[in-house]
Amino acid sequence: MPHDEEIQAGLFLSRPPDTSTAGGAMSETFLRHAARVGTLRIVRRDVLKIQRCLGLLLHLRSHHTSLFPKLRTLNIDLEELYNPDEPDIGLPNLNLFLGPETRIATVNACHLVTQQLLVQLPLACPQLRKLEVERLPAGYTGVLRAFAALESFRCTNPRPYSEWDSINLPILGSLPSLHHLTLHLPNVDGSSLGLCIGHGALFTALETLTLSSIEAEYGLLDFLRLIGSPRLRELYLSVNDGVGTRAMHEVLEFIPAKFPTLRILSIDSYGSFGPDTPFPPEPITALQHLEDLSLCVNGIDLTYAGALRLCEAWPGLLWLAVSCSDTRYEAAKWPLSVLECFAHRLPALEYLNARxxxxxxxxxxxxxxxxxxxxxxxxxxxxxxxxxxxxxxxxxxxxxxxxxxxxxxxxxxxxxxxxxxxxxxxxxxxxx
Structure with a gap:
């Protein structure tokens, strides 16, 4: 069977179709290809071909529940998906590319296209499990309530703009099946942090949390306090410059108290834990189930005694990455002989990244x-x-x-x- 890329190549015609033959060989060819597509990616260079075929697509869609009955993954990466000279066959027809079996949708488009897809996805794709958007259009955060089966949500743009919404946490946090969440913290509506207090437990099913662009003025600890899931296993934090040493220590002390069953911890920071902080930092050694530790911070002091403490705290460690975000502040490095310590005391170690x-x-x-x-x-x-x-x-x-x-x-x-x-x-x- 050909790959999805080969199948997709037969979907869009190089010349405008004669819609009078829509019931003939052209339709049969398209439907045969479309019925086998599992992954569909539409990029900007496809727009002209789509416009040429749109009449045929509309005709076929009027006779079939879905043109892509087996579509599992949809990736739309473009700015416009309509012909401005033919508005009647424009934005409302984005559902042509949606299927009832679609599980994953990635949308990187202008706010008009994103709006239409957010409205149509819950209806056309009731099995949707993973949604990735560049931004949420202004006024459309509430649409997330319709994604009851959603297990993974990712918003990729670092900062909101006037025509885009900030993330409303009570709405996002109330999704009952949300297991994986990736956000840039400035995209979060700061006022919604306070509103969350009266909404009961939020993010109760969360297993993986990734927060980026963390800055001093955004409440990282306030956000972490909202997590009501007892099953959080993976925590990834990317901290910008400006978050002070005291704030970082508060985070380090809070993490093991709130998420004792954490298995993966990754902190990438342009700041420092402070010159007197031993490695590994004392608070996180309480994470007894840790299997994967990645720390990229300034001023890490790697001593042989610290390596022994690390081995004692996490004898089952699989992954260890320790680096300095700015080599100008690099402290002591482990001696090469630390490899013997790890070979003896960390028998499960599969990856080591260190100077x-x-x-x-x-x-x-x-x-x-x-x-x-x-x-x-x-x-x-x-x-x-x-x-x-x-x-x-x-x-x-x-x-x-x-x-x-x-x-x-x-x-x-x-x-x-x-x-x-x-x-x-x-x-x-x-x-x-």
């Missing part, structure tokens, strides 16, 4: 060894020419099945070339 200190003397032998595969994203660590072979030998002794990931922008820099040699030596040691 390691390769300038110190590198041990000739390893006291701990793990045969399990691991991805090491340590290519941003400084590495001098004299330590290339010793570094490769040591890593191979500790993690013989390690895969070294290199994502340096300047792939021709001397530093990068040294890590490329380390990667090649590791493969040679394994006999790859």
């Amino acid at each position: 390691l200190d390769t300038a110190a003397a590198i041990p000739r032998a390893a006291s701990a060894r793990s045969l399990d595969p691991i991805r090491l994203d340590i290519g941003k660590s400084q590495l001098c020419e004299d330590h290339v072979e010793a570094t490769a030998t040591y890593i191979g002794n500790v993690y013989p099945n390690a895969v070294l990931e290199l994502r340096t922008i300047d792939s021709m820099s001397p530093e990068e070339l040294r890590w490329q040699r380390v990667k090649a030596l590791l493969k040679l040691q394994r006999g790859d």
Whole structure:
């Protein structure tokens, strides 16, 4: 069976159709293709073809409940979907591309197109589970009430504009099946935070929360207090510059108290936890079920004693990423020998991203060894020419099945070339 892309290529004609033949071969060809489409993506370059075919589409739609009966995923990425010279066959006909089995809808369009889709989606796609919009048109937040089965909502634009709405939390939080939520915090209607107090428990089914563009004037803690779900497992926070050290400490203290069963915690901040904050920060070590920790903040002090505390707090850790958002404020780095600590005390670790200190003397032998595969994203660590072979030998002794990931922008820099040699030596040691 051809892929959806091949099927979609046969949907839109390159020349205007003769609607008098709508019941003939042209209609049969279109319906045959459309009935097999599972994923439909409409972009700006498709608009002219759609306009040419619109008469035929309208004719077929008048005789069929849906032109796309098996459509599961709809992606509309354009500004306009109508011919201004023919307004009678314009915006009201967006439902031509909706199907009763549609589960996922992504909309990146002008506010007129977004308005029409938000009105028509709940009626035409009662099984819709995931909705992603760039913005909500002004006055249309209330439409979200109609998405009773919605499990995932994402609003991608960082800031609202005059013709777009802020997110009304009581409405969004009352959706009974909402499991996954992604928002830019400035898009939230600040006044609705206070209104939420009288609405009882909100976001009671939430499992994953992603908040971006967090700034000092937006109430991150107030938002987190609204989460009524006992099942929140994943929390992703992206904090802009300007959020002070005290505010960050309050967040760190609040998270384990509110979400004790958290499994994934990611904090990306241009700020700092403060110069006296040990790593890992003491409050979050209470998260006993943590499996994935990603911290990108300034001034992280990576000590061997801190590595031991980390291993004691989360012996089942699968993913560890520790970095500095601004290398000008980078504090101490872990010695390369910390790999032995992780090989011995974190047997389930699958991924490590950290800057390691390769300038110190590198041990000739390893006291701990793990045969399990691991991805090491340590290519941003400084590495001098004299330590290339010793570094490769040591890593191979500790993690013989390690895969070294290199994502340096300047792939021709001397530093990068040294890590490329380390990667090649590791493969040679394994006999790859």
